[in-house]
Amino acid sequence: MVGWFQEEDLIADAPPVVAGMEHAGNPHYMPAPSGSRSIGRDELVLLDLWGKLREPGAVYADITWVGFTGSRLPEEFARAFDTIARARDAAIHLVQEAATNGTTLRGWQVDRASRQVLESAGYGAHVLHRTGHNLGVEVHGNGVHMDDYETHDDRRLLPGTGFTIEPGVYFAHFGVRTEVNMYVDIREARVSGPAQAAIITLV
Numbered sequence: 001m002v003g004w005f006q007e008e009d010l011i012a013d014a015p016p017v018v019a020g021m022e023h024a025g026n027p028h029y030m031p032a033p034s035g036s037r038s039i040g041r042d043e044l045v046l047l048d049l050w051g052k053l054r055e056p057g058a059v060y061a062d063i064t065w066v067g068f069t070g071s072r073l074p075e076e077f078a079r080a081f082d083t084i085a086r087a088r089d090a091a092i093h094l095v096q097e098a099a100t101n102g103t104t105l106r107g108w109q110v111d112r113a114s115r116q117v118l119e120s121a122g123y124g125a126h127v128l129h130r131t132g133h134n135l136g137v138e139v140h141g142n143g144v145h146m147d148d149y150e151t152h153d154d155r156r157l158l159p160g161t162g163f164t165i166e167p168g169v170y171f172a173h174f175g176v177r178t179e180v181n182m183y184v185d186i187r188e189a190r191v192s193g194p195a196q197a198a199i200i201t202l203v
Helices: 002-007 075-101 107-120
Strands: 017-020 044-053 061-068 161-165 168-170 175-177 180-185 188-191
Touching (some): 061 180
């Protein structure tokens, strides 16, 4: 992945995350010379990629996708991913509805909309971070975060705001996260790329 970033001439403040199974269960895992291992067959793999163009004023993109290195996806993984995808979509819908209607929306409200889906499905104890963060010239920008978990972010989603929506659930033996980027404009909010619908089987 580092080589691919170099080929695309992208820059980032840290290498991308490639996490298998138990490492994917740690939302703050970073590959390192010690404590890492090779990824084998029939394992869940989480890719978290962030970077920007090498030009003045460029802003970051930050996405996460999940795959499985086998042909038969365990139901436990599929159910967890389906739930976080529904949590992501609930947050996206709330943001888009507020933008279309011209109503005020604050960061904590987006986090709460997403987290309610996870809690209703019984995953409340496995939510370990906020729903999203601001994107800017730094990957964790200075603007509003989608956060009613780590803090209570009462700032408004103003036109011109970019941010992530990235709900996840984490266990000792695996974790799943889905991450998209959104941009709020006047009377419109849009997702800047594809949203993963299900875990991709890689074999």
